[in-house]
Amino acid sequence: MTVTAQRIETARLDLVPLRVDHADEMAAVLSDPALHAFTGGAPDTARDLRARYERLSTGSPDPAVSWLNWVILLRDEGCLTGTVQATIGPCALGARAEIAWVVGTPWQHRGIAGEAARGLVTWLGGQPVEELVAHIHPEHHASAGVAATCGLTPTDEWQDGERRWLRRVG
Numbered sequence: 001m002t003v004t005a006q007r008i009e010t011a012r013l014d015l016v017p018l019r020v021d022h023a024d025e026m027a028a029v030l031s032d033p034a035l036h037a038f039t040g041g042a043p044d045t046a047r048d049l050r051a052r053y054e055r056l057s058t059g060s061p062d063p064a065v066s067w068l069n070w071v072i073l074l075r076d077e078g079c080l081t082g083t084v085q086a087t088i089g090p091c092a093l094g095a096r097a098e099i100a101w102v103v104g105t106p107w108q109h110r111g112i113a114g115e116a117a118r119g120l121v122t123w124l125g126g127q128p129v130e131e132l133v134a135h136i137h138p139e140h141h142a143s144a145g146v147a148a149t150c151g152l153t154p155t156d157e158w159q160d161g162e163r164r165w166l167r168r169v170g
């Protein structure tokens with residue numbers, strides 16, 4: 001079953017389903033190479049990001065998998081600050097959402113990732129999903145804090161040097 005991203009509102013934030021025209025602003029938001037310290041890679045140019053957002057908006061080629069992406073709008077300041085995403089696919093229990101988050105360096109340490117991720121997790125609670133997972137580098141304490149505030153707990157499973165965090169829902 002395909003799930004479609006919808007707008008999600010939290011106290012300070014609007015999670016807005018990602019569009020191709022977000023690419024220019026997001027290229028600036030995500031321009032700090034330090035954002036890739038734990039996940040690898042390097043910042044995309046606006047052109048690369050536009051191409052990536054075009055691919056994302058056409059959706060997953062596998063009908064059993066849904067790609068859901070949002071930009072994080074900080075409502076009072078009227079600016080984009082990062083992204084959250086959920087990839088929903090089959091698992092032994094039914095369906096699993098793999099979730100991830102990024103907040104641009106100038107907006108970090110203000111609880112934005114935690115608030116956005118909690119909003120996403122609450123919304124996912126209303127979707128046909130049995131478990132939530134995130135993969136987090138063991139030294140990445142900020143990301144572990146985000147996962148913990150969403151009710152995920154660390155497991156003993158690892159993938160590419162990252163620990164799997166899990167929350168069962170439903």
Ligand SMILES: CC(C)(COP(=O)(O)OP(=O)(O)OC[C@H]1O[C@@H](n2cnc3c(N)ncnc32)[C@H](O)[C@@H]1OP(=O)(O)O)[C@@H](O)C(=O)NCCC(=O)NCCS
Binds near residue numbers: 035036103107114136
């Ligand atoms: C991880 C990330 C999204 C956190 O963004 P943020 O908006 O600064 O996070 P928050 O302000 O909501 O803080 C989240 C938690 O991390 C803690 N934290 C924030 N920055 C921290 C830091 N530099 N070192 C240690 N802890 C930190 C906060 O205290 C909070 O923990 P708590 O809930 O236990 O108090 C951001 O650092 C980022 O985008 N990093 C690069 C991309 C990335 O690695 N994403 C994760 C992929 S899974």
